[in-house]
Amino acid sequence: xxxxxxxxxxxxxxxxxxxxxxxxxxxxxxxxxxxxxxxxxxxxxxxxxxxxxxxxxxxxxxxxxxxxxxxxxxxxxxxxxxxxxxxxxxxxxxxxxxxxxxxxxxxxxxxxxxxxxxxxxxxxxxxxxxxxxxxxxxxxxxxxxxxxxxxxxxxxxxxxxxxxxxxxxxxxxxxxxxxxxxxxxxxxxxxxxxxxxxxxxxxxxxxxxxxxxxxxxxxxxxxxxx
Numbered sequence: 001x002x003x004x005x006x007x008x009x010x011x012x013x014x015x016x017x018x019x020x021x022x023x024x025x026x027x028x029x030x031x032x033x034x035x036x037x038x039x040x041x042x043x044x045x046x047x048x049x050x051x052x053x054x055x056x057x058x059x060x061x062x063x064x065x066x067x068x069x070x071x072x073x074x075x076x077x078x079x080x081x082x083x084x085x086x087x088x089x090x091x092x093x094x095x096x097x098x099x100x101x102x103x104x105x106x107x108x109x110x111x112x113x114x115x116x117x118x119x120x121x122x123x124x125x126x127x128x129x130x131x132x133x134x135x136x137x138x139x140x141x142x143x144x145x146x147x148x149x150x151x152x153x154x155x156x157x158x159x160x161x162x163x164x165x166x167x168x169x170x171x172x173x174x175x176x177x178x179x180x181x182x183x184x185x186x187x188x189x190x191x192x193x194x195x196x197x198x199x200x201x202x203x204x205x206x207x208x209x210x211x212x213x214x215x216x217x218x219x220x221x222x223x224x225x226x
Contacts, residue, residue: 008188008206010224012162012169013105014155015136016053017116019174020212021098022126024118025052025196027091031084032063035076041067048196053149053177055117055142081121094130095194097213102135104218110225111162114139115154115171137162150180155187170221172212176200188224190217 019025025048032043032051047066051059060073060080069076105112113136116123120141127133138161140154147153159166171182171189175197182189183204191205192212202208209216 007167008224009168010170010188010221011110011164012159013110013112014115014158014162014169014171014182014187015112016171016173016175016178017114017123017126018118019052019095019194019196020172020178020192021095021114021132022130023091023093023095023194024126025174025194027084027088029196030087030091031080034083034087035080036063036067038079039067039069045196049200052175052197053117053173053181055145055148056119057142058148059117077119081119084122085125088126089129092126092129094132095192095212097211100213101217104221106135108221108225110221111137113137113158113161115158116140117142117149117154119143149175149177150184152181152185155182155185159185159187170224176202179205188220190220 015021018028029048032048036043050062056077057073060076064073064076118141120143123139123141140157145153155171156166159169162169166186169187171187172192173179173182174192174194179189179191179202189205191202191208193200207216207220
């Protein structure tokens with residue numbers, strides 16, 4: 001683990017959403033399975049890995065190219081969103097340790113925000129399910145960026161919104177693409193892999209945790225914000 005006091009001072013925390021705040025990667029996988037079944041194809045973990053962390057346009061264009069689907073990415077997104085929203089209430093749950101970490105950040109007055117590649121339509125309906133719509137200082141979605149993760153744009157924008165240098169921001173991510181985006185921005189990157197991403201390459205991160213309330217994250221925040 002790389003926690004260099006000469007480089008990093010944690011003054012803000014940026015959360016990915018899918019697979020990090022919620023188990024929504026499970027919901028997306030079920031959505032992808034149902035979506036591609038309508039075209040006679042299987043949704044595989046190999047394809048899922050390619051799409052994880054991408055903006056909707058980038059993800060659906062990859063899906064179309066992968067199977068040569070006879071639709072536009074906008075049409076595919078519309079149908080995908082319909083499926084996702086229809087099954088979301090049954091599947092969606094916050095990830096282990098989320099509430100404890102949010103309570104810690106609130107208690108220590110550490111600003112925190114969501115930086116997600118999901119679209120605003122889905123985000124706005126996911127957060128209220130578990131009362132999270134007021135727990136973050138701001139939200140950056142796919143509509144707010146031009147370049148998808150692993151490009152650093154979303155985290156550079158977050159640092160600017162926080163009013164801190166990127167190296168003074170912790171990025172929490174569950175995927176390789178997201179961690180690369182954080183690392184490319186120069187932030188302190190913490191990987192918290194889920195079942196869909198445990199096999200990803202996380203060699204670029206500063207630390208890797210099992211859960212959001214892992215004792216190590218509180219130790220790091222205490223060490224690097226003092």
